[in-house]
Amino acid sequence: MAAVTVENPLTLPRVPVPDAATDTPRPVLGVTNAPSGFEGEGFPVRRAFSGVHMRHLDPFIMMDQMGEVDYAPGEPKGTPWHPHRGFETVTYLIEGEFDHQDSAGGGGKIGPGDTQWMTAGSGLLHIEAPPESLVMSGGLFHGLQLWVNLPARDKMIAPRYQDIAGGNIKLLTTPDGGALLRVVAGELDGHRGPGVTHTPITFIHATVSPGAEVTLPWNPAFNALAYVLSGHGTVGAARRPIKGGQLAVYGKGSSITLAAEGRQETDRPDLEVVILGGQPIGEPVAHYGPFVMNTKAELQQAFEDFQAGRLGVIPADRV
Numbered sequence: 001m002a003a004v005t006v007e008n009p010l011t012l013p014r015v016p017v018p019d020a021a022t023d024t025p026r027p028v029l030g031v032t033n034a035p036s037g038f039e040g041e042g043f044p045v046r047r048a049f050s051g052v053h054m055r056h057l058d059p060f061i062m063m064d065q066m067g068e069v070d071y072a073p074g075e076p077k078g079t080p081w082h083p084h085r086g087f088e089t090v091t092y093l094i095e096g097e098f099d100h101q102d103s104a105g106g107g108g109k110i111g112p113g114d115t116q117w118m119t120a121g122s123g124l125l126h127i128e129a130p131p132e133s134l135v136m137s138g139g140l141f142h143g144l145q146l147w148v149n150l151p152a153r154d155k156m157i158a159p160r161y162q163d164i165a166g167g168n169i170k171l172l173t174t175p176d177g178g179a180l181l182r183v184v185a186g187e188l189d190g191h192r193g194p195g196v197t198h199t200p201i202t203f204i205h206a207t208v209s210p211g212a213e214v215t216l217p218w219n220p221a222f223n224a225l226a227y228v229l230s231g232h233g234t235v236g237a238a239r240r241p242i243k244g245g246q247l248a249v250y251g252k253g254s255s256i257t258l259a260a261e262g263r264q265e266t267d268r269p270d271l272e273v274v275i276l277g278g279q280p281i282g283e284p285v286a287h288y289g290p291f292v293m294n295t296k297a298e299l300q301q302a303f304e305d306f307q308a309g310r311l312g313v314i315p316a317d318r319v
Contacts, residue, residue, distance in 0.1 A: 003094050003205060004166040008181050009173035015189045016175060018217045018255045020296055025215075026224055026253030028236035029056070034065065034227070034245045042079040043141070048111050048227045048247050056223060056249045058280040059199045061087060061147040061292055065229060066243070068095065068142035075138055078129025082313050083306045086155040087292040088148040088198065092184060092205070093115040094229075096141035097134050102126035103106035103312025113166025115184055117195055121150070121157040122303065123311035142229075146203070151281050154198050161277025168194045177213025181205075186277075189217055201278035206258075208233065208271040213265035222277035224250035231271035232261040243270060244268075269305040 006012065034046040045064040069241045091098060092115045100116045101107035103125040110116050111201055118126065130141065150157075170183040170193045181188065185195025186202030195203065202222065203275070208214055208231075218224055226235055226248040234241055235248040235258045242248055242258075250256050260271035291302040305311055 003207075004169055004171065004182055005207070006171060007181060008177075010177040012171050012180075012283045013191060014175050014177075015172050015181065015191075015216060017215050023217075023255050024220075024253040026218065026250040028238065028240045029241055029251045031235070031251045032247050032249070034247060037066060039066070039079065043067070046245055052247065052249060054285060055077060057225070058223065058282065059201065059278045059284045060225070060276060061149050061251070061285070061287060063144060063146045063227065063276075065227070066141070066143045066145060068140070068230075070140050073138040075137060079127060081125050081127045082124050083123060083290050083311045084118075085123035085293070085305075086309065087092040087120055087150050087299075089120065089193075090117045090146040090148060090185075091143060092146070092203075093143040096139060096143070097131050098128055098130050098143070099131050100161075100246070101125065101313065101315065102159070102161065102163045104159040104161070105161070108163040110163070111166075113169065115162075115164040115166075115169075115180075116193065117162035117164060117185075119150075119157070119160040119198065121155065121159045123305060125312045127301055131181050142222040145277075147292065148197065148199055148201060148278070148287065149281055149292055150198055152171045152283055155293060155298075159200070162194045162196060164194050170194070171303065174212070174214055176212065178209045179214045180207045181216075186229050191289060199281065201276065201280060204275040206244045206273050208258065208260040208273065209268065210260050211262040213257065215255055215257045217252060218277060219258045220252070220254045221279055224256050224279060225276045226250070226256070226258055226274070227274045229272040229274060231264050231273075233271040233273075234261070251309045
């Protein structure tokens, strides 16, 4: 699975195992399956948070695993122009390429290991699609899109776009070098990722070698989620089984544990997992389509503003 990597993880800073005398391991509350569906112009996704109560997800709203799919020439698809208001979208790419453009002037191209972080705030229009070269050639495409809620005080802030190159992601490892930890945003054991967030969160992509176990210190004020992109392993001290396309929800505590089975599939040699946590906002959520607000009245206003063209216009060269 392509993404930012290193030949020898032992050259990286190491995250120590929490002190057993003071640590409170987080139990696993449940493991759920992500159903398959389609998004945008028809690219396949798995809905990672489907069936999980919002109290376990806050401040996250949605996460889709995009692909993994090997497109034939002419098949790659994206999303048409569409609006957003009230939250942030995070597109993390593992394989392939994706272009972004928005009505606030943000945009760029990302490849394996890169991230596009868009704060919709008061509202804008945007489009995400594979570049024409990838449409013509086809190829492997795989990534994630995460929606992060904004508190009421920040829902109408000015839009912002962050282009986070994979080379800027903070790379860490475990004491034995058994896992590569890519910190995209937030903080882990004092090491901070490059993503700038309005809502305090931590976003990590971990590659865990067969037979390796990972125990990470985790902010007790954050929730904790682990979504398996591929591979087989266990979560929690009780070693609950988990596999690709499944999400683990952890309970309260100060550390999280996961491990890779000793034998993996030939074409998927490691356990690939996205680890998320954030400070719950604890506010009412009114979510419909592309808007995430606090009340139904605010949702209605968002639709009216969109229809009136107040969320921006499509650039003339992209109509």
